[in-house]
Amino acid sequence: MKLKTLTLLLLIGFTSLIVKAQNSKFNKIQELEGIEEYLYTPNGMKVLLVQDNSAPVVTVQIVYRVGSKHEVTGNTGSTHLLEHLNFKGTPTFNKRNGNAIFNVLQGIGAQMNATTWNDRTNYYETIPSDKLELALHIESDRMRNSLLLKEDKDAEMTVVRNEFERGENNPNSLLNKEIWATAYMAHPYHHSTIGWRADIENMPIETLREFYNTYYWPNNATLTIIGDFQKTTLFKLVDKYFGKITRAPHNMPQPYTTEPAQLGPRRTIIKKPGQQGMLTVGYKIPGRMHEDLPALTVLSQIIGNGQSSLLSKSFINTGLAYFGSAQASNFKEAGLFTMSLGFAPTANHDDLYASLLNMVEKIKKEGVLQEDINRIVAKLNAQTILSRDGSGSIASQINEAIAGGDWTDYINKSNRLSKVTTQDVKRVANTYLIEDQSTTGYFIPKTLGKNTPNDLKASNVIPDNNDKYFYRNPKHIHDNCINETKPNQLSQKAVTQIASAYETIEASKSGEKFIRKNIENIDLVTAKTGAKGFLTISASFPIGDYLNTNGNEMTPYLTTQMLNKGTIKNNKLQFSQKLEKLGVQLNISAETQNVNISFKCLKKDLNTVINLLAEELRYPLFDKKEFDLLKQQTVGQMKQGLTDPSSQGKIKLSQAIYPKGHPNYLTDTQTSIDNLNSVTLQEIKTFHKTYFGNAGLRMVAVGDVDTKTLYAALKKAFKGWNGGVKGLAKYTEPTKENGLTKVISIPQKPSAEMFIGQYTGIKRTDKDFMPFYIGTSILGGGFSGRLMQTVRDNDGLTYSIVANHTGHSNTGGYWFVNASFNPTLFQKGLDATMVQIKKWISHGITSDELASKKTNITGSFKVGLSTTSGLAGTILAFLERGLEPSYIDKYPKDVEAVTVKQVNASIKKHINLDQLIIIKSGSLDNNGAPLK
Template structure:
């Protein structure tokens, strides 16, 4: 022992202190209980971060070291919570913080409003921890964390995605400057499964070269997709120029050559540096008991040691900027854009909340009472605008951006922004403006609690910026901001020498029909050669070592009958308006949504397939008989729902929906009624809206996805069909021809209480809610909307390919589609949905994703889907994005997967997996009052009622393999599908 004391003096003192702290007055060197001796040594090793052999030798266990290790491993699996030294650190607003001996921080918040839990694990590593040569490693590693561990290996059919798919989880991961977050939203019964999965991949990743190679091209396609959009290109260069020394200089996704070149060993080193308990926070929010949840966390994380090294700190700081910096991007595009970034302090700085208040006051396109809206949108200088405060762990940027209206110079927009900032540096904002911002902020916090997952994400973000107490204190500190504080921060930070300015100036590239044809022919010829040369992308070879389906063992979600029908109150006003009401107490908020039969299908004769219904909907929030546009905007802002009265339009529905604080429900319903019944519909607002829409169409002409779908709808439907879509140029012509009289006539015809549905779900008195609706809508009358009779579109005679060239695009969009006659009310609906789910509902675990993304690494995202099945004839499609060079390879693989699937049918394991996914997703999707309200509204619209909602789990569970196989043969016809490829073709 003297020798050991001499060699390990620190170990001796730490061990003595540790054993004393747990009630052992001396080292267990003479104890006869070898298991207890080993357990104490192991616990000391875990707690102190010491090597097990050191404590093993030091504690003089009278057994062999291999036996001791075996006992330690057994103890690690079974040691109960009361034997793990967990510290309760603090509690605030029902959030409780615990700390495990290995340094893991645990945040628990019980929320029993829905049988759902959110598990979020945040690692304090982001792109700020990267350097030249391995930028993007944080994000690349995020992808690799889904590639498996020894215990949960996709190659064995029990990977993370395999398991989570079967229970209907909503899961993903995100990377940002300061953090990487992994999360799962699941039925509450699967809390332990998620904790176990996250704990396992913290230290046990396989990190195989083959996974690195396939995932690199997936990440690269994600990067290429972003490069298609001017906004993303501008923001990447804005940060790169504003930060020269601090690592915020690097884009989160990384520089392209780093993404392509970073070796597996470098990613492994990055993983071994940062993925440790003492660099992580586990956040659990939802339907659980804290002591039970903590026991689960201790069971799975307690056995992981702390990092054997200090977690590297970022010590580089950005020196003050000494003059304006500018850059310009010139490439093919649509509209000019501008981004202006000002250096601002870190999130914990005393000025942070004043800057946040300024963000509210500057506003955005949909905050119509805001400064930017008034000076840019209302004046038609810009089609879109926003202000964003990036409050980060280190000093970040405050960004103001705008999309410039056609025929307006960028300089005009830039000068208007500077003029407004200069005014705010001289003049105090009014107390009324600031009070609205404060009300919006505080009510926004209440509304976030209505969705437990939102609160989990907020806690995680707070941890990345500072710690979770930062969030708990945020509203109180925001309320302390004064008008003078706002003026001071504008004067301090928003000056010329502190700003970086980026502009996107589109260059026109005219292509003649001959040039377009030549580009398409060249692309097809080159792609054909590459496809022949690349044998790697053969389906049989790609799947040679892959199990046919996941065979992971996980308890399936409970098949149960819900109770919506018994809890729902349905009332119909004399004018035909249907009101649905249901309580969901304890949330302090209410979900409100509704539908009118005022979609494109019902548009006045002569305007079929136009955007007239959508144009009317867009004008509704811009003024009514009783309220001006500004009064409406101010009321919504004070409720914390600046965009909460926007209306969406599809073929059949005009919809609305939002969360409101319970006390604001009467005000919201009052506004809603006046906007729907008595909109102002002024010539001034119509003219401004037309300018905004022209900009929208111009942008669509340069968007690969929009152009692909536009061409598709014009190809598979005739001009009189509800799903047909005119060219964007034709839509611009239609827009110019719409008069104010036409708009008002359309409103009068389309908007009627007959067939309208309003649903209220949440923490409110149902009788009072109904009375409010009756008071506001009861004396409204209108005609019966026409019945819906959608003609069945014919399948194309044969497979067809159409290419749509758009110059200078880094990523290409592909859509493969044809019409189907599937209807939501059809007997085979559930079978068809399961058939599609196994094929392409998920970009990773479905067949298409497994082959084209996971195995071949050709795309960031591939999906199959049925469009609106309310009345039939909607498209069934497969869509994906790829590098232009990979178009033919991808199409070939998609064709092989479809042929194999339709020929051989769904496997029993796939059917079981997709049934579990559907049942679990049903529970997760109804975690909030608004989610419930939307589901009830849609089922009422389809005349299915709450009974169908109650039986959904059973309906999915009753589907058989023969039914799914029959459905796919009935609805999937790739041999007659139209393929549209939109983008820049490799010459």
């Protein structure tokens, strides 16, 4: 017995020695606000840890200190192309083995991707914490073992080139690239991260391998782990997978080129077809960690952010511009302070430029008010806290701080901002906003643009005259049970409180996770989670049969947009400043059948924000001057859609499927503009009086919820508010018609859009919905979908191709496939897509595909509930469909219950090759061939 005891003690002692030996490899450098920094001594890799074990979710991120600034002429775009190729696999994880990186991670429900920027490249995945070892295995493997095969590069080159071409379709993106290329002539910030087209097309695989072997080493990386882990176990796993990798056998080469002195103002002009002029002025500024950056950041907010900004007062509110913005970049070495305006094509660029310079000179001479600085700093600090909603968002912000030179700026940035004074702002304005050190860019629409649809076969063409359109979010964000809201991003002093919103719901004494109560006739659901100091509120109310009353379909949109233009208690500026200093954005928008409301605020500000929300909803000013200005600005921005291949393609697809008046029917852009122009202020007032009220108002509050405070605030703010309607309008559903092909010719667009669609009639409540939804996701849902694996990964024909089913919340939905192609590859892309669609219909899916997709959907659903925004949006979607919040627990069971037979039967039942509608939109002629 004594021998056994001695043996056990020896084993324990030996194990303890091993653990100590492993832990000794991790030298703790510092700890700040719950973030621990370690140096992994065997190879020099830095490790950041943020531990929170309250929910089984963890984010793994690895940041390489290499970006496009490390490239030179001939290999621009190397960093970005390498990012793509690092998903192609290693000897352990690859498509040929049946365990490609995307497939493996999506199979466990991961939210993952990678991004490239000037100073860094990062790879990340938010996953169930029991899969932490898998994530570390993948990240360590592709650090040194990426295959980097020529055939993969050749296929991916055209993918990246298509991504480049999509950016060239966007005037703002195009102008921004030209501004940087003109401002920085020598420094490598000169070239954009995606690279120049010729380099993308011609870069040898040997160049990429050399670049990879130069920079992808542990001593050039920071591994960040946020969420549910045990430190001892984590150290063991890091040692297991990264301990095999040595330091780089060379010093890490860094760019040494500095920008020569600029000897006068520079100008660049772009002339392309378009509907909107643009002006951007950029001034050279220092990098993120420079002592002047906080003041420059505050100045950019005063100039160009919000209703009280100088650009709003001088240009937008006066009708000279449709929109304006200002920004101070946060790159490591240098940057630009930019001011931008978008305006009518007929406006005089030089006059606007002169007015902009006069505004700058006034700032330099008179400075700004301390009260404006205080408001901006309060807003930025509140937004910093509110943005940290979930481990993925925290990882993203730490990533940018690492890239900027010091991860501690993630914590210290708010303190730096709080020290800014009026003297600082005036000084930086006079130091950096110098005309001789400026670069000005003009986007001048060469023509007003025109596109004409050409029917190749149109057995069910719908004439364009008298079309109806409802200005709404075309993505139908509440259509799927899975919340589609992007995770927003915890308390500055409680950075470790990053737990999954759903997993940390505090149950009531009776064991209920959700409390549902009627407050002032508002159907209110609350859930108190592990979030500290903030909460998210999502709400909606129906507008019933409005679209069936021959009312102007642009009226709901204009009504909601007028709400923030002032109330009878506060004018526009006063109201916006009250919200601004709280860091709160009240989002109120109209969709087909609902008005949607959402905001996120600090717990301490809830009563104030509820009062402001009630004031905006109940007592809008509806000023005539503001109404006319809103219409003018909206028309200007809507005109951009006339030359956008994606917008025009979506419109024509909807018109080919649905009759006018149906919620899913989109009116052509010009008719929408005509409808908007005809709306009167009285129609806005009548609509508001009729449809705004608490009759059908649903509200969800998630986070650090104090129900006593919330109930009292709602009772006071909404007391006596009546009106509104209940229920949703009924619509006549279309019937399936013969297929057709339609071409929309839009000249000088380097990327064309393909839409293939068909009416299914499936509603979200139908028994066929879940099988068909899963089947569609297997065809084109994410990187592991068949279409991405073939048309993108194998053939290299597109940057993105997706299949989706939408428009099904309260009406019969439709199925579609969408991709972008270079016009010269359009027919090849269409043919490759049809091969997969035909195979999907005729052969269906396999049991292995179904099992993998089920894991993906349920895992993604779980991860999507990890933020207060995601949880609130999902619950609201349930309420709108007549479901209880507890359906969250039933949803995964509904997914698991689906069989292969059900999926394949639903595909054959609802998709008919003879009824497919094909839309080709872009620089294509009547026959779909590339325009010369």
